[in-house]
Amino acid sequence: xxxxxxxxxxxxxxxxxxxxxxxxxxxxxxxxxxxxxxxxxxxxxxxxxxxxxxxxxxxxxxxxxxxxxxxxxxxxxxxxxxxxxxxxxxxxxxxxxxxxxxxxxxxxxxxxxxxxxxxxxxxxxxxxxxxxxxxxxxxxxxxxxxxxxxxxxxxxxxxxxxxxxxxxxxxxxxxxxxxxxxxxxxxxxxxxxxxxxxxxxxxxxxxxxxxxxxxxxxxxxxxxxxxxxxxxxxxxxxxxxxxxxxxxxxxxxxxxxxxxxxxxxxxxxxxxxxxxxxxxxxxxxxxxxxxxxxxxxxxxxxxxxxxxxxxxxxxxxxxxxxxxxxxxxxxxxxxxxxxxxxxxxxxxxxxxxxxxxxxxxxxxxxxxxxxxxxxxxxxxxxxxxxxxxxxxxxxxxxxxxxxxxxxxxxxxxxxxxxxxxxxxxxxxxxxxxxxxxxxxxxxxxxxxxxxxxxxxxxxxxxxxxxxxxxxxxxxxxxxxxxxxxxxxxxxxxxxxxxxxxxxxxxxxxxxxxxxxxxxxxxxxxxxxxxxxxxxxxxxxxxxxxxxxxxxxxxxxxxxxxxxxxxxxxxxxxxxxxxxxxxxxxxxxxxxxxxxxxxxxxxxxxxxxxxxxxxxxxxxxxxxxxxxxxxxxxxxxxxxxxxxxxxxxxxxxxxxxxxxxxxxxxxxxxxxxxxxxxxxxxxxxxxxxxxxxxxxxxxxxxxxxxxxxxxxxxxxxxxxxxxxxxxxxxxxxxxxxxxxxxxxxxxxxxxxxxxxxxxxxxxxxxxxxxxxxxxxxxxxxx
Amino acid sequence: xxxxxxxxxxxxxxxxxxxxxxxxxxxxxxxxxxxxxxxxxxxxxxxxxxxxxxxxxxxxxxxxxxxxxxxxxxxxxxxxxxxxxxxxxxxxxxxxxxxxxxxxxxxxxxxxxxxxxxxxxxxxxxxxxxxxxxxxxxxxxxxxxxxxxxxxxxxxxxxxx
Numbered sequence: 025x026x027x028x029x030x031x032x033x034x035x036x037x038x039x040x041x042x043x044x045x046x047x048x049x050x051x052x053x054x055x056x057x058x059x060x061x062x063x064x065x066x067x068x069x070x071x072x073x074x075x076x077x078x079x080x081x082x083x084x085x086x087x088x089x090x091x092x093x094x095x096x097x098x099x100x101x102x103x104x105x106x107x108x109x110x111x112x113x114x115x116x117x118x119x120x121x122x123x124x125x126x127x128x129x130x131x132x133x134x135x136x137x138x139x140x141x142x143x144x145x146x147x148x149x150x151x152x153x154x155x156x157x158x159x160x161x162x163x164x165x166x167x168x169x170x171x172x173x174x175x176x177x178x179x180x181x182x183x184x185x186x187x188x189x190x191x192x193x194x195x196x197x198x199x200x201x202x203x204x205x206x207x208x209x210x211x212x213x214x215x216x217x218x219x220x221x222x223x224x225x226x227x228x229x230x231x232x233x234x235x236x237x238x239x240x241x242x243x244x245x246x247x248x249x250x251x252x253x254x255x256x257x258x259x260x261x262x263x264x265x266x267x268x269x270x271x272x273x274x275x276x277x278x279x280x281x282x283x284x285x286x287x288x289x290x291x292x293x294x295x296x297x298x299x300x301x302x303x304x305x306x307x308x309x310x311x312x313x314x315x316x317x318x319x320x321x322x323x324x325x326x327x328x329x330x331x332x333x334x335x336x337x338x339x340x341x342x343x344x345x346x347x348x349x350x351x352x353x354x355x356x357x358x359x360x361x362x363x364x365x366x367x368x369x370x371x372x373x374x375x376x377x378x379x380x381x382x383x384x385x386x387x388x389x390x391x392x393x394x395x396x397x398x399x400x401x402x403x404x405x406x407x408x409x410x411x412x413x414x415x416x417x418x419x420x421x422x423x424x425x426x427x428x429x430x431x432x433x434x435x436x437x438x439x440x441x442x443x444x445x446x447x448x449x450x451x452x453x454x455x456x457x458x459x460x461x462x463x464x465x466x467x468x469x470x471x472x473x474x475x476x477x478x479x480x481x482x483x484x485x486x487x488x489x490x491x492x493x494x495x496x497x498x499x500x501x502x503x504x505x506x507x508x509x510x511x512x513x514x515x516x517x518x519x520x521x522x523x524x525x526x527x528x529x530x531x532x533x534x535x536x537x538x539x540x541x542x543x544x545x546x547x548x549x550x551x552x553x554x555x556x557x558x559x560x561x562x563x564x565x566x567x568x569x570x571x572x573x574x575x576x577x578x579x580x581x582x583x584x585x586x587x588x589x590x591x592x593x594x595x596x597x598x599x600x601x602x603x604x605x606x607x608x609x610x611x612x613x614x615x616x617x618x619x620x621x622x623x624x625x626x627x628x629x630x631x632x633x634x635x636x637x638x639x640x641x642x643x644x645x646x647x648x649x650x651x652x653x654x655x656x657x658x659x660x661x662x663x664x665x666x667x668x669x670x671x672x673x674x675x676x677x678x679x680x681x682x683x684x685x686x687x688x689x690x691x692x693x694x695x696x697x698x699x700x701x702x703x704x705x706x707x708x709x710x711x712x713x714x715x716x717x718x719x720x721x722x723x724x725x726x727x728x729x730x731x732x733x734x735x736x737x738x739x740x741x742x743x744x745x746x747x748x749x750x751x752x753x754x755x756x757x758x759x760x761x762x763x764x765x766x767x768x769x770x771x772x773x774x775x776x777x778x779x780x781x782x783x784x785x786x787x788x789x790x791x792x793x794x795x796x797x798x799x800x801x802x803x804x805x
Numbered sequence: 806x807x808x809x810x811x812x813x814x815x816x817x818x819x820x821x822x823x824x825x826x827x828x829x830x831x832x833x834x835x836x837x838x839x840x841x842x843x844x845x846x847x848x849x850x851x852x853x854x855x856x857x858x859x860x861x862x863x864x865x866x867x868x869x870x871x872x873x874x875x876x877x878x879x880x881x882x883x884x885x886x887x888x889x890x891x892x893x894x895x896x897x898x899x900x901x902x903x904x905x906x907x908x909x910x911x912x913x914x915x916x917x918x919x920x921x922x923x924x925x926x927x928x929x930x931x932x933x934x935x936x937x938x939x940x941x942x943x944x945x946x947x948x949x950x951x952x953x954x955x956x957x958x959x960x961x962x963x964x965x966x
Contacts (some may be wrong), residue, residue, distance in 0.1 A: 033902070035899050035900075035902070036902075037903075038907070038934075038941055039899045041898075041907075042898075042904055042907035042910050043889045043895040043898050043899055043904070043910060043914060044846070044886065044887070044889070045844070045845070045846015045847070045885065045886030045911045046846065046887075047907050048845070049848075049908060051845075052839075052845035053848060054839070054840060054843060056847070063940045092848075131829070131831070131832075188812065220944050222942060223848070223850050223856065223858055223906065223908040223909045223940065223941070223942050224848070224850065224905070224906070224908045225849070225850060232853055240939065271850070271906070272906065273906050273907070273908030274905075274906040274908060274942050274943055277879065278941070283866075303849070305852065306850065306851040306853065306856075336953075347936075374928060386964065430890075512904075512905035512906030512907065512943045513905065514905065630928050691902045692902060695902050695905060695943075695945075695947075695948055698945035698947050699905060699943050699944045699945050700945075701945055702944070702946065703942070703947030725851065725853055725855065726851045726853065726855035726856055726940065727853060727855050731942065732945075732946075732948075733940065733945045734933060734936040734937050734939065734950075735929075735932075735933035735936065735943075735946070736946075737938060737946045737947065739944060740947055769838065796864075798956070
């Protein structure tokens with residue numbers, strides 16, 4: 025019996041479509057009936073809107089409607105409702121949508137958008153965390169106290185300030201921690217906002233039928249959340265809104281946010297429900313839609329002389345930009361994991377979400393860990409050097425293990441935490457760590473290594489759910505229908521592998537429904553948090569068991585035996601003691617007909633579902649709680665060749681060892697990790713949202729905002745540890761985000777060692793290294 | 806007042822077929838291929854020549870179709886990803902797992918295909934120079950490197966054998 029299930033490098037189910045140009049993304053939805061929308065966006069970071077004159081725009085032939093924010097009394101937001109979909113009364117960031125032109129073609133809409141005249145009255149710009157937090161700061165939101173909190177036990181704003189969120193961790197007794205510490209180090213860190221840059225720009229299509237049915241087509245990671253938020257904002261019911269999502273051209277968290285769907289809906293409403301397509305330009309995608317958070321961090325860390333960590337005090341100030349969106353949730357997630365994967369008895373963390381007049385932020389690969397990990401892992405190196413202990417050994421000594429507690433006081437076991445020491449030991453040999461972390465290799469060249477650890481839990485809502493449906497075709501193949509979106513992570517293929525394994529079937533005989541339609545797909549929380557294989561995988565296993573039970577029941581009648589003696593596998597239901605006695609599943613999957621015509625059974629439909637359990641909200645005062653079922657841990661390292669004269673450098677190697685629980689698809693898993701590492705190297709070395717003194721975005725396009733390009737990538741070293749997570753399908757752990765998390769820190773550790781200066785900010789360009797070497801941040805010569 | 810919008814009837818040669826399209830002088834080739842001919846394999850992403858997702862071949866040379874006007878394509882042979890059938894690079898992209906979300910894939914494949922035809926003996930430096938014009942945000946470029954090298958190695962083998 026041929027079996028291709030888990031542990032095999034199965035090519036993606038949608039491979040053929042993706043190499044022939046036939047794969048359909050939301051941008052590819054074409055129809056002569058479509059109207060097109062174009063956003064009019066703010067030229068100021070903070071200003072009152074004195075007037076918007078749309079009369080000239082209306083004169084352009086082909087314009088159907090122009091809508092502006094003052095027509096709506098509407099505030100949205102997944103956690104706190106602070107966000108008008110189109111700016112009303114004032115603009116709070118450069119690029120903020122304030123009007124929309126709807127026209128017969130995109131060219132006409134764009135032309136007319138240029139004729140919308142907006143008069144502004146500039147306000148003081150909150151252009152940094154420091155200026156947001158200073159006494160008497162200009163307020164980004166004067167009405168903070170009056171905003172409706174959608175999740176009141178998850179957000180704690182400070183009225184009269186720019187602080188939108190404050191999360192506290194209070195573990196142990198910090199004073200006692202300092203008493204026990206013989207060596208204490210401190211450092212400050214600064215990491216800028218950045219962009220997701222999914223290759224498919226964000227876009228949405230909305231249509232409202234005569235009966236009120238709202239049809240959305242969206243490039244989103246969260247079609248069910250789009251439905252929920254539209255229902256919430258516009259008083260619609262679940263049955264009135266259908267969200268369709270085909271293949272998604274990358275997300276990285278940036279397509280969890282619900283923004284364009286709301287604007288497209290308003291646009292459609294303005295043209296009597298006609299279908300309106302709204303695609304952002306690359307520049308709008310980088311300024312009008314949310315990016316990745318910025319962070320300023322202060323860390324104080326203490327240990328005994330033998331390197332046992334005793335105390336940590338960490339302050340995280342997060343630049344969430346003009347609106348909270350899911351920024352508040354990332355702050356909770358960062359605080360909850362604030363120690364890094366190390367055991368520390370005495371921990372104090374204050375994490376703040378701070379409004380500024382920058383583009384607002386949403387989920388980004390790693391959900392905030394990328395940023396705080398940089399601060400923790402740079403401080404770990406500083407502590408190691410202060411103690412005279414090898415940085416890798418210090419991490420090994422303090423690595424979290426079974427029976428330790430997390431900052432939120434979750435007691436760990438082997439299943440929930442995995443095996444970080446094994447990851448560190450493996451990466452040590454992969455990187456030839458024993459040859460030393462700094463060596464001079466010739467004229468002005470130094471080769472240096474840096475290390476970092478990572479850990480991450482899901483930070484999902486306690487009631488997150490998934491479902492799965494399996495049906496059987498006449499040819500004996502199966503259909504698997506799940507609500508997860510294929511954003512590039514290969515989850516549809518992995519889920520087919522899980523089902524193939526469970527039913528001992530060839531994975532090629534399992535068809536996966538690629539597109540999601542909220543009207544017919546089983547629901548799934550969101551395609552985020554590296555949780556798809558865990559959550560949907562469990563639902564698939566549940567559905568498979570339901571299917572098996574039904575097949576055995578029908579087969580027991582046909583084969584004249586009790587169901588208990590039957591087994592399902594290889595597309596057959598067979599007698600355990602004699603597999604030669606069997607019936608093919610396609611003969612009973614849609615009703616079984618006896619020779620004389622009598623029939624039994626009917627369509628067999630396997631139904632499965634999953635819901636998170638035992639997750640607990642964080643306590644407002646201490647942070648005690650549980651945000652996810654388990655953690656994924658890993659170690660990462662970078663080796664650089666550094667030029668001591670001009671401070672240029674080349675990344676030679678980037679390595680990751682992750683405890684994956686179980687590797688489902690080896691080639692797929694490697695690609696997920698290397699892709700994350702590449703993105704991490706980009707963030708560490710070059711990516712940053714640059715704002716002018718007036719808060720205008722200076723690099724909103726790919727010609728000025730640089731990504732890693734072909735050939736700039738280093739040699740990748742990837743390996744896995746497999747410590748099963750016992751509540752997960754086949755023991756797997758999420759790994760989709762993790763490749764990025766520790767890489768900027770490992771890069772900074774390598775470069776700090778190479779340049780012999782503390783590098784505590786990104787991006788690490790030759791210029792910023794030069795500035796650090798000179799001991800100041802100004803660039804005057 | 807009558808508003809006359811100037812549209813030209815153009816005859817383009819796309820994937821070996823003569824196709825008639827109506828285009829404004831300002832319409833890019835990318836726009837016309839997608840919106841008029843339904844050839845959506847070429848992807849809009851930056852529309853500024855920075856990412857290469859819209860790469861097509863013009864007389865065999867890779868060109869970013871967002872930077873070319875439809876009228877400029879008159880008299881030239883246009884090949885889009887839809888015109889590539891069972892090419893070695895398409896197979897190699899699947900075998901090597903050289904894509905994830907797939908949105909940049911058409912552009913990368915067209916560029917790789919042209920490279921393998923024009924420079925079948927390309928070394929690392931030439932490969933790098935050519936493929937730096939395309940961006941991929943999902944992979945770390947390792948698998949794309951393997952895919953193009955596999956195709957070039959096979960070509961070398963076929964030529965020598």
